[in-house]
Amino acid sequence: MNINVAILGSTGYTGAELIRLIENHPHFNITHLGAHSQAGKKVSDVLPGIASSIGNQTLAAADACLDDDIQLVFTALPHGAAAKSVKKALDSGKKVVDLSADFRHQSSDVYQQAYGITHPHPELLTQSVYGLSEWARHDIRHAQLVANPGCYPTSTLLPLIPLLQAGVIDNSPIIVDSKSGTSGAGRSAKVDLLYCEINEGLSAYGLPRHRHVWEMEEWAKGFGEQDIHIRFVPHIVPMTRGMLSTLHLTGTNTDTWYELLSQAYANEDFVRILPQGTLPSTKSVAGSNRCDIGLCVLSETEAVVVSCIDNLLKGASGQALQNANIMFGFKESLGLSLHAQWP
Ligand SMILES: NC(=O)c1ccc[n+]([C@@H]2O[C@H](COP(=O)([O-])OP(=O)(O)OC[C@H]3O[C@@H](n4cnc5c(N)ncnc54)[C@H](OP(=O)(O)O)[C@@H]3O)[C@@H](O)[C@H]2O)c1
Numbered sequence: 128m129n130i131n132v133a134i135l136g137s138t139g140y141t142g143a144e145l146i147r148l149i150e151n152h153p154h155f156n157i158t159h160l161g162a163h164s165q166a167g168k169k170v171s172d173v174l175p176g177i178a179s180s181i182g183n184q185t186l187a188a189a190d191a192c193l194d195d196d197i198q199l200v201f202t203a204l205p206h207g208a209a210a211k212s213v214k215k216a217l218d219s220g221k222k223v224v225d226l227s228a229d230f231r232h233q234s235s236d237v238y239q240q241a242y243g244i245t246h247p248h249p250e251l252l253t254q255s256v257y258g259l260s261e262w263a264r265h266d267i268r269h270a271q272l273v274a275n276p277g278c279y280p281t282s283t284l285l286p287l288i289p290l291l292q293a294g295v296i297d298n299s300p301i302i303v304d305s306k307s308g309t310s311g312a313g314r315s316a317k318v319d320l321l322y323c324e325i326n327e328g329l330s331a332y333g334l335p336r337h338r339h340v341w342e343m344e345e346w347a348k349g350f351g352e353q354d355i356h357i358r359f360v361p362h363i364v365p366m367t368r369g370m371l372s373t374l375h376l377t378g379t380n381t382d383t384w385y386e387l388l389s390q391a392y393a394n395e396d397f398v399r400i401l402p403q404g405t406l407p408s409t410k411s412v413a414g415s416n417r418c419d420i421g422l423c424v425l426s427e428t429e430a431v432v433v434s435c436i437d438n439l440l441k442g443a444s445g446q447a448l449q450n451a452n453i454m455f456g457f458k459e460s461l462g463l464s465l466h467a468q469w470p
Contacts, residue, residue, distance in 0.1 A: 130455060133159035133192040135212050136203035138173045140310045141226050144444035145201050150179060152462035155451065159197060162186035163208075193219050199455070201447055202227060205313075210247040213272065217251065222454055223272045224447045230255035230274035231342050241341040257346055258450040259284055260459070261395055267453045275450060276346075278442025279305050279339040279361060282372040284346055285398055286420045286432045289391035291351040295378045300356035302375040303343070308366040308409070311438045325365045333361045368439050369409030374432040381424045388422060388432075396460045397441060397449065407435040414468030416445030440465075 132149060136142040137160040149155050160181070165173045166189075171182030189212050192200070200216040202209045202225045209227035216223045232238045235249035246252070256263055256270040259281065267273055276284070283303050290296045306329075309320050318324065340359045347355040385403055392398040398418045401407055407419035412435045420434045436442045445463055452459050 128154055128455075129156050130154055130198045131156055131158045131196050132199045132201065133157075133161060133197045134201045134203060135161035135189045135192055136163075136209075136226075137170075138162045138165045138186065139203055139314050140439060141443040141447075142201075142203035143174050143177075144439045145203060145447065146174070146177060146181065148444060148448050148462050150181065152448070154455070154457060154461070155199065155448075157181060159192040159194065160184055160186055161189045161192040163189065163204075190215065193221070195219075197221055199224070199451060201225075201451070203444070206242055207244055207247065210251070214248045214251060217254070217272060222270075222451075224258070224275055224451050224454070225255075225272065226275045226443055226447055228277060228338070228342070230272060231257060231276065232345060237341050237345065241338040258446065259346065260446055260449045260453065261285065261392070261398060262288060262350075264453055267450055268456070270454060273450045273454065275443065275447045277339050277342055278307065278311055278370055278436065278438040279337070279359070279372065280342045280346065281442050281446065282370050282418065282434045282436045283343050283357075283359075283374065285418050286372075286374060286388065286434045287347055288350045289387045290376070290378070290384060290432075291347060291355075292391075293383075293387050294352060295380050295384065295387070296351075297377045298351070298353055298356055299377065300358045301347075303357055303359045303372055304362075304375070305359070305370065305372040306362045306364045307438055308369045309363060310368045311370065311442075312363070320363075325363065327365060329362060329364055331360055331362050333359075337361055366409065368437050369413050369435070370438045370442055371407070371409055371433065371435050374434075376430050376432060377428055378430075379428065381427055381430045384424065384430055385422050388420060392420075397445075397463070406433050409435050409437075410469060411435065411467050412441070413437045414440070415465045416440045416449065416463045417467070
């Protein structure tokens with residue numbers, strides 16, 4: 128079975144990563160590549176790393192990518208813009224995986240608080256499935272619209288959910304300290320991301336309440352018995368890709384936590400619980416769709432959990448392809464059997 132695919136926002140970091148992944152997929156066939164300011168140019172002129180015949184295609188304006196022969200659309204667009212393209216794609220009967228934040232919240236009020244804009248299509252929020260693949264397979268399988276989770280929420284929720292489900296964590300609050308490579312901010316030019324501003328430096332940002340906190344708290348709540356309170360401090364570090372989140376946790380029965388995490392992910396292709404005492408590193412996941420998780424128990428009531436993902440893969444395009452595989456009934460790992468790039 129061949130499925131024709133359009134990627135909107137194909138000239139950005141997550142869009143280009145989708146091209147790289149999907150070109151090796153046995154059933155998804157890229158037929159349309161969309162762009163905004165770069166529409167009309169040849170793909171290889173904007174993405175010189177693409178050397179296959181797809182590089183000879185012309186980048187289309189987003190709306191030109193919704194022809195009848197397309198069955199699946201990835202929207203890798205800025206929030207706000209994504210919702211408008213998603214609406215058109217759904218209206219023309221296509222399945223959609225949206226990488227933006229536009230459909231990650233159940234309420235337009237929460238979206239407005241987090242993103243500071245009025246949601247362009249609040250009527251569609253109830254249709255979307257929050258696509259944290261390992262925890263939403265059943266709903267993703269039946270969805271027409273999947274909201275791909277954010278990178279920070281993915282790296283936080285994967286280690287947190289098994290512990291919340293078991294009721295062993297105090298919510299007082301849950302402290303999450305994260306570091307991200309600069310590709311997390313996208314390809315558009317920003318002074319804060321210039322080489323001289325970033326290189327050999329480390330900075331915190333996003334306080335007092337980064338927009339991903341609403342997403343983490345909303346989806347973590349579904350797995351526990353109480354409202355979740357997360358204190359989250361993100362940092363930007365001088366690396367291209369990679370994300371490391373450290374969760375400082377207090378609770379009960381910490382001697383059972385390793386077993387809880389191991390059992391939850393025992394049969395998963397993309398979540399690996401490292402041997403006790405081993406902590407993960409971004410170098411071990413960069414270029415792969417994996418989330419590596421390490422646990423260090425400090426006392427009967429305290430532990431630190433560290434998780435690592437590649438923000439462009441498990442944090443974006445890799446998980447998006449994993450979700451598309453689920454939507455079309457393919458093996459979840461198709462096109463994603465990638466080891467980390469090392470060194
Ligand atoms: N980067 C990450 O690690 C990451 C992780 C998870 C989720 N996300 C989310 O994924 C989405 C894409 O992120 P990215 O990092 O790939 O962004 P990016 O590198 O900045 O790329 C943005 C893409 O959207 C197009 N675009 C820009 N403004 C547009 C508009 N007003 N209307 C339509 N298209 C427009 C651009 O086209 P032109 O180049 O032609 O202008 C480009 O193809 C964002 O919503 C982001 O929050 C990103």
